[in-house]
Amino acid sequence: MNPAKTQTFKASQWLEESQLCVCCVSPNETSAHFCSKCGAPLSSYAATGPFECLFAEGYVYRQAAQRPRSLIVVVGVWLIFGPLALAGLISVFAGNRVDAISGAGVGLLILPISVAMIWKTTRNYLARKPTNPKSDI
Numbered sequence: 001m002n003p004a005k006t007q008t009f010k011a012s013q014w015l016e017e018s019q020l021c022v023c024c025v026s027p028n029e030t031s032a033h034f035c036s037k038c039g040a041p042l043s044s045y046a047a048t049g050p051f052e053c054l055f056a057e058g059y060v061y062r063q064a065a066q067r068p069r070s071l072i073v074v075v076g077v078w079l080i081f082g083p084l085a086l087a088g089l090i091s092v093f094a095g096n097r098v099d100a101i102s103g104a105g106v107g108l109l110i111l112p113i114s115v116a117m118i119w120k121t122t123r124n125y126l127a128r129k130p131t132n133p134k135s136d137i
Contacts, residue, residue, distance in 0.1 A: 035058075065117055068125040077121040085114035 018027035019042060021035035033046045034055060037069055041056040064073050091107025 065120045068121050071125070074121055074125045076119060081114040081117045082121070084110055087116065088114060115133070126136060 017030065019030050019032060020027055021038060021040055021042065023040040024035060024038040026035060026037040033043045033049075035054060039055070039059050039062070041059060042053075046052045046056050047093075062087055063079055065080060068074050088107040088109070089110030091103045092111060093107075094103060
C-alpha cells in the first residue's frame with residue numbers, strides 16, 4: 001500500500017473517532033463530556049448531571065472573566081456579583097448579632113471572590129482590542 005494513502009487513511013480515521021470542541025477545535029474522545037484542553041461542555045450530559053452542571057457553569061464564568069466579548073457580559077457580571085459583594089460587605093460590618101462571627105466569616109469569603117470577578121472581567125473587557133466589524137466584510 002502507498003505510504004501517502006496510509007497516512008491519509010490514518011488521519012481520516014483519527015478525525016472520525018474524535019469529537020472536536022466547538023470552542024477551541026481540539027480533538028477529544030467521543031465519550032468525553034468536557035473538552036480536555038479548554039474545559040468547554042461537549043455533551044448534553046454536561047448540563048444535566050449535578051456535578052457536571054457545576055463544571056459547565058464554571059466554564060461560563062471563566063469565559064466571562066477571561067474573555068468578555070461584549071459590554072452586556074460585563075454588565076451581567078456586575079449584576080450577578082455586585083449584590084454578592086454588597087452582601088459580603090454588610091455581613092462583615094454587621095456586628096450587633098449573636099452570629100456575627102460566622103456572618104463575618106461568610107462575608108470575608110464572599111467579598112473577595114465577588115470583587116475579583118468584577119475587577120477581572122472589567123479589566124479584561126477594557127484591555128481587549130476593539131474589533132472593526134467593517135473589516136470582516
